[in-house]
Amino acid sequence: GNSVTQMEGPVTLSEEAFLTINCTYTATGYPSLFWYVQYPGEGLQLLLKATKADDKGSNKGFEATYRKETTSFHLEKGSVQVSDSAVYFCALVNTGTASKLTFGTGTRLQVTL
């Protein structure tokens, strides 16, 4: 079956630090990969996505590259801000699964001044 593994949080960084949140997946075929962000008290927002191997998704300074050889989709940002404090979910959707999203457990990011 499909599964997503994310690094355990919380991750605590100072403002302007470099961020990496690791995400690896297990899936047959050609899944699409996503990062969603959830700010406190809110719903999920799509942060970025990649639909095929070697695609790079990017948005708001965040990037992630679809690496089929390592089955990974790590999230990176060069300089985090306090406003980036949120929970980040890595997820995949695979062909033949009726668009059912498989989520990782989520990683809480706390950015301090």
Add this chain to the structure above:
Amino acid sequence: DTEVTQTPKHLVMGMTNKKSLKCEQHMGHRAMYWYKQKAKKPPELMFVYSYEKLSINESVPSRFSPECPNSSLLNLHLHALQPEDSALYLCASSQDRGWGTDTQYFGPGTRLTVL
């Protein structure tokens, strides 16, 4: 525009009440979803509608009853809920191009408390 709206934002209900959650999208999406999210957990899929027909029910108790009146609207009718049903209920929508890898866009959620 990738907006999914949900009402109400907050809902408090007793175990004998009947209430409904509403979700709306105007992106022309033909698949709509209900998720339940408990604190510090990822969302769990409850129901999927595809072209206004229920296509997936993830063994959800019958006290939750979904309805899709048209392609833009999705309701979740609630009756005789239990305190453990308290959670954030999220609606999502996506195109339904048939190969199953469409992007889902989420609404802001309804925070439900069952007393």
